[in-house]
Amino acid sequence: MITVPLTPDLIRGAIELEETATGLLPHRLPGWARAQVADAQLTMAESQPAGVRLVLRTAATVLELDTIPTKRAYAGAPPRPDGCYDLVVDGEPLGRGTVTGGRTLAIDLATGSFELLAGEPGTLRFDDLPARVKDVEIWLPHDETTELVALRADAPVAPVPSGERPVWLHHGSSISQGSNAATPTGTWPAVAARLAGVDLVNLGFGGSALLDPFVARTLRDTPADLVSVKVGINLVNTDLMRLRAFTAAVHGFLDTIREGHPTTPLLVVSPTYCPIHEDTPGPAAVDTTAMAQGRLGFRATGDPAEVAAGKLTLRVVRAELARIVAQRSAIDPHLRYLDGQELYGAGDHDELPLPDDLHPDAATHLRIGERFAGLAL
Known part of the structure; x- marks a missing residue:
């Protein structure tokens, strides 16, 4: 096996790679x-x-990746499955794996406390890959902090030239990050990107799509051929601001981008359907009965x-976002609005209800991704 240096040109989708004592930690x-972040939720x-x-x-038939995952354990909740890694070869899914061990982040949702417990690296191995030169993607877990420690292959590895496809x-919010999706390529943005070839x-x-100025500046400074922002649900379920502040914050966010x-x-994409917040403001709380x-x-x-x-609900947010985009698009012909209920609406909820009353399941991620690809990409 050849040890392959973990260089930035082998990693896509990260905004920054932090060099740690043991490897590279991708950041978004x-x-x-x-x-500027004083919020443990966003930091995570x-x-x-x-x-x-x-x-x-590469022409390699065997790949090994050492990582240090950070597992999450919620007090009072069933154990979470290990984070999933997806193998894609020449655009087609070919394998899936997990890494045991690693660190554990113990979370008590009732008190908001966090405790990080130390752990050791683990190894992900994919073998029996096609014996030919091919483009290989290893998608990291969408919901598990993952430090990259070492990469090995049984043949030389080269980066794939960037710029071959448009960047989206x-x-x-967490729905875009992939909460309740089964795999990293099964999150709705990953599904949409694959279908559209971007x-x-x-x-x-x-929990952190909150119109933060530093996020707007990050979007501003990141090269892209298409930009989309899906906002609303976190502003409602954190009860962060009222309508007066929301309107100004949306304008400022778009101005910066x-x-x-x-x-x-x-x-600009408004929230998908979520019965608990359609007409009831936040904050959201853990359902102790559940x-x-x-x-x-x-x-x-x-x-x-x-x-x-002035309290925000999803209906209020959708109406105001539609109004803002209509106003701005008069002088910004490249600005569009998409009602999130076109991606997942009340009829979809009857068929595919939200399992935790807030986040879509794996089948719903697939549906949202397919619809977004057709409507937007």
Whole structure:
């Protein structure tokens, strides 16, 4: 086996690669932005490599990747499965694996406490690959922080030239990151990117699509041929702001993106259907009844009567986003709006309900991805 240096030209979808004592840690926010983050949720989410993959050209029939994963363990909830790695060869899925061991992040949702427990590296191995020169992608787990330690192959490895496909830069919430998707290539953005033949840069952050200025500047500074922003659900379920602040924040967010992408197609996507927050404001809370039944669930705790005073619901957010885009598109012909209910609406919920009342399941990710590819990409 040949030890292959883990160089940046072998890694796609990351905004920055942090050199650690043991390897490389992919990040989906740059260091200057991470320095402005005082939120453990976003710190965790941006380090989870949704959409990040190793991309290489090789005749190797065996590949080994050493990583240090960070598993999550939620107090009172069933154990989570190990993060999944997807193998894609010449655009076709060919294998899947996991890495045991690693660190553990113990999370208590009731108190908001986190504790990180140390662990050792593990090895992912793919063998019996086709004995020919081919393009290989190893997609890292979309919901498990993954430090890259070493790569080995039984034949030389070269980077695949970039720029062969358009780049789609997307920002959104945990749904965009891939919550409840079964695999990293099964998240709806990955499904859409594959169907449309584009290179994905996924800046979906669980619980953290909050119109943060440093995210807007990251989008501004990241090269792309198409930019999309899907906002609303986290602003409602965190009860972060009221309508007056929301309107100004959306305009400021779009203004910043346009500083770096003045004519790039820019798509604003409103929230998909979510019954608990359609007419009830946040904040969202863990559903203790569901926890007692052994499942993770969420409920809305706000008062619908406060909508008149500016509290946000999904219906309010959709209406305001549509109004903002209609206003701006009069002088910005490359700006579009997509109602998230076209991706997943009430009828879809009747057929494919949200298992935790907030996030879509694997089949729904596939449906959303297929629809987004057709409607937007």
